[in-house]
Every structure is written in C-alpha cells, then in structure tokens.
Amino acid sequence: MQTVVTASGLMLQASEHPVPTPGPGEVLLRVRAAGVITAELLWQPTTHKADGSPRTNAIPTHEFSGDIAACGEGVSSFSKGQAIYGMNDWYQEGALAEFTVAPATSIALRPKSLSYEQAATVPIxxxxxxxxxxxxxxxxxxxxxxxxxxxxxxxxxxxxxxxxxxxxxxxxxxxxxxxxxxxxxxxxxxxxxxxxxxxxxxxxxxxxxxxxxxxxxxxxxxxxxxxxxxxxxxxxxxxxxxxxxxxFFLVHPDGKRLDEIASLLDAGKLQTFVKTVVPLQEAEQAYNPSLPSALRYGKTVVAVAP
Ligand SMILES: NC(=O)c1ccc[n+]([C@@H]2O[C@H](COP(=O)([O-])OP(=O)(O)OC[C@H]3O[C@@H](n4cnc5c(N)ncnc54)[C@H](OP(=O)(O)O)[C@@H]3O)[C@@H](O)[C@H]2O)c1
CATH class of the missing domain: 3.40.50.720 (NAD(P)-binding Rossmann-like Domain)
Structure with a gap:
C-alpha cells in the first residue's frame, strides 16, 4: 500500500491506495516532487472521467520528478533506479502519491543540474x-x-x-x-x-x-x-x-522534447523557478492562492519524498 492525496472539489485528503502496476509501455515511478497548477482541482479531467461520467477522489498533479521503480512490458528506454521527470495524462492518477505510473514516452532523464523539486516545476x-x-x-x-x-x-x-x-x-x-x-x-x-x-x-x-x-x-x-x-x-x-x-489547446506529453529541455537547463540556457515547496502532508496548502511565499513568481511544488 502507499499514501496518496485525493481531491474532492477543492478539498484534499490523504488515504491508503494499492501501489499501481505499470502496463505495457509504462513505468512505475517513486515520486519525489510534484508541480502544482492551482486551477487543476476544478478541471474537467479532475472532476470527470474521459467518458464524461463523474470522477471522484482523483489523485492530482500530472507533472513530477522521481525515480523509476519498475518498467512495464516493452520499455527498453529506461531502467530501474534512473532519476526522471515528466508528465502523465490528465485522466490517469497523478503524482500526489508515493508512486505513480506514466507512459515511457512522456518522461525523460531528470536534468542533472536540477534538484527533484526544481525538476518538477518544468514538464507541463x-x-x-x-x-x-x-x-x-x-x-x-x-x-x-x-x-x-x-x-x-x-x-x-x-x-x-x-x-x-x-x-x-x-x-x-x-x-x-x-x-x-x-x-x-x-x-x-x-x-x-x-x-x-x-x-x-x-x-x-x-x-x-x-x-x-x-x-x-x-x-x-x-x-x-x-x-x-x-x-x-x-x-x-x-x-x-x-x-x-x-x-485553446491542451499540452501534449513529449518525452523527446523534455530531453532537449533538460539539455538547455543543464547548459544554463533555460531557467526554472521554484516559488515555494509544501510537504505532501500539507498538500492542500499548495492550492491556496494566498499561500505566503518568498517569491512572487515561479511554481509551487509538493515535496513527496526526500
Ligand atoms: N491547456 C493546457 O494544457 C495548460 C497547461 C498548463 C497550464 N494551463 C493553464 O494555464 C494557466 C496558467 O498556468 P500557470 O501554471 O502559468 O499559472 P500561474 O503560475 O498561476 O501564473 C499565472 C500568472 O499570471 C499572472 N496574472 C494574473 N492576472 C494577470 C493579468 N490580468 N495579466 C497578466 N498577468 C496576470 C500572475 O501574476 P500575479 O499573481 O503576480 O498577478 C501569474 O504570474 C492556468 O489557467 C492553467 O490552468 C493550461
């Protein structure tokens, strides 16, 4: 079992869920940090399934950094233990969890010069x-x-x-x-x-x-x-x-582009900015638009595991 945080409207609560199993072409990640988009809790994919029926207790945030815990069938581009960053689909369970699953095509190796928390601000x-x-x-x-x-x-x-x-x-x-x-x-x-x-x-x-x-x-x-x-x-x-x-357009996951973006970040040609870091136990605070922070810019991150 693992600890996850689920959303019910604007309310978040912790619960115990089974650790997911990666399907073909997917990887299982031990999540270290997750980036926060405050509007996400009210988005259609958080409150509804892809078929339009109501969705309850979705696990939010679909951008993350972490380590590969297991690879599903057919994944040869990554191996257990590698540090990665990336995103998964809005209708999948997200990264306010100790473990999440993502398609191998939606992730890339974490930029070497960035911490897990910094890396989680980047993908989306x-x-x-x-x-x-x-x-x-x-x-x-x-x-x-x-x-x-x-x-x-x-x-x-x-x-x-x-x-x-x-x-x-x-x-x-x-x-x-x-x-x-x-x-x-x-x-x-x-x-x-x-x-x-x-x-x-x-x-x-x-x-x-x-x-x-x-x-x-x-x-x-x-x-x-x-x-x-x-x-x-x-x-x-x-x-x-x-x-x-x-x-209007919706972002597409793109692991290859994330590889190129990692190179730009490591070369100092692109910068990212962490606004504030909130521990998983206080994840609800990350969605509070009035959360005090030292910076007026940058992205809020939930620290899931050290
Ligand atoms: N379609 C997609 O695939 C996709 C992907 C990612 C994000 N989004 C959406 O894109 C939006 C932005 O996301 P984000 O993560 O960048 O949000 P964010 O970090 O909260 O940034 C919003 C920025 O807009 C500024 N702002 C607020 N009102 C403004 C105004 N009238 N004129 C100019 N600037 C203004 C804010 O500055 P102050 O706070 O200093 O006023 C803040 O810096 C959100 O609605 C999010 O849901 C969509």
Missing amino acids: GALTAWQALTTQGHLQPQQRVLIHGGAGGVGFFAVQFAKSLGAYVIATASQDTVPFVEGLGADQVFDYRATRFDQELRDIDLVVDTVGGEMLARSWSVLRAGGRVVTAVSSIPDDAPQKIKDA
Whole structure:
C-alpha cells in the first residue's frame, strides 16, 4: 500500500491506495516532487472521467520528478533506479502519491543540474510554452509575440523560449514581477494593472495567453492581419465566441522534447523557478492562492519524498 492525496472539489485528503502496476509501455515511478497548477482541482479531467461520467477522489498533479521503480512490458528506454521527470495524462492518477505510473514516452532523464523539486516545476510549464509558441503559434524569428502572464509557471518559459527563437518579446505581468520578466529577456513588459496593453500595441504576430478572461478577450485587437491567438486557459464559457474556443489547446506529453529541455537547463540556457515547496502532508496548502511565499513568481511544488 502507499499514501496518496485525493481531491474532492477543492478539498484534499490523504488515504491508503494499492501501489499501481505499470502496463505495457509504462513505468512505475517513486515520486519525489510534484508541480502544482492551482486551477487543476476544478478541471474537467479532475472532476470527470474521459467518458464524461463523474470522477471522484482523483489523485492530482500530472507533472513530477522521481525515480523509476519498475518498467512495464516493452520499455527498453529506461531502467530501474534512473532519476526522471515528466508528465502523465490528465485522466490517469497523478503524482500526489508515493508512486505513480506514466507512459515511457512522456518522461525523460531528470536534468542533472536540477534538484527533484526544481525538476518538477518544468514538464507541463515548459511543454505548454513550447507548443504554444511553435506547433500552435508558428512563431518565426523577428516576429512580435505578446505573452500574457509572463511571470507564471507557463509564462516564464514562454518568455525564455520566445527570446531564444529570435522573436521580439512583449509580456504582461503584475507590477512586482515586471523586473523578473525583464530579466528573462523580455523586450517590453506591461504592468497589467497600470497599462491597458490593447491601447499600446498593434501589429502583433502572436499572442500567447496564460491568463484568460478580459486579457484574452482584448487580445484580438492588437493582432496584425493574419496574426494568431493561442490560449492555454481552459475556463472558456460555453457561449464564448468560436475564435476563443479555437484558440485553446491542451499540452501534449513529449518525452523527446523534455530531453532537449533538460539539455538547455543543464547548459544554463533555460531557467526554472521554484516559488515555494509544501510537504505532501500539507498538500492542500499548495492550492491556496494566498499561500505566503518568498517569491512572487515561479511554481509551487509538493515535496513527496526526500
Ligand atoms: N491547456 C493546457 O494544457 C495548460 C497547461 C498548463 C497550464 N494551463 C493553464 O494555464 C494557466 C496558467 O498556468 P500557470 O501554471 O502559468 O499559472 P500561474 O503560475 O498561476 O501564473 C499565472 C500568472 O499570471 C499572472 N496574472 C494574473 N492576472 C494577470 C493579468 N490580468 N495579466 C497578466 N498577468 C496576470 C500572475 O501574476 P500575479 O499573481 O503576480 O498577478 C501569474 O504570474 C492556468 O489557467 C492553467 O490552468 C493550461
């Protein structure tokens, strides 16, 4: 048996579950740390199964770092004891648990220069940012990209990747985090409470949105003809215009890309930031938006095992 933490609405509670068995193509992981997306507890895959029926007591967080405890049938790319990081599917059981299971194609060796806690901040944020800019956004060198939420868990990767792709990078952020986002290489950063970005900007090639709501709704007015908006924010009302629904995408697990991202991190060409670390026994605190933390930016991590 193992200790896991399950979600019932916004409430989390610890219980004992059997240790899962990896299926063909999967690995069993001893989880060390798990990254937190606070909105996850209310997402459809946390509250519903893939067939639409209600899901109860899901184990949250689908990005993690840990060690391979066992390999399922047909897995030859990893072996027991290797330190890895990665993600699994939203409908699988997550990583607020001593053990979890993930497809071998959704993980990579942990960046050598990062602790388990640092590594757990990377997979979903970095893959979402990369896919928003490239496969979804088709960003080209010299293009102008606007990134909403540049200090967040997706946004700080998006700013760094966009810069490395040769774009002119504009971001929105709260006043306290403007210097941080500038330090990541953004060419221009707007304090979203002080300045209306849509009154200042025109001819933007791509908007990458990680905030939603009003910020997303106002984004189309700054685009050049043929420009694109991509949003990762899933809280889109049913009656929203079709262009908003079309702008949404869900991150795809990609172990190969995580390998490349690990190399960038180890080479110092990409940085990640831990906002705060919460022990598994206090996991509910990690989802508290008012949780005190030394940093205003970065990602919250649950430390599952030393
Ligand atoms: N579709 C997908 O596959 C996918 C994957 C990952 C994440 N997501 C979603 O993407 C969103 C962002 O995730 P995250 O992990 O980056 O969240 P996060 O770490 O909480 O970051 C959000 C950032 O947005 C900033 N912010 C808040 N209001 C803003 C505004 N009006 N204008 C500009 N910035 C604003 C916040 O700054 P302050 O707190 O300083 O105000 C914070 O830095 C969430 O909705 C998450 O659920 C979706």
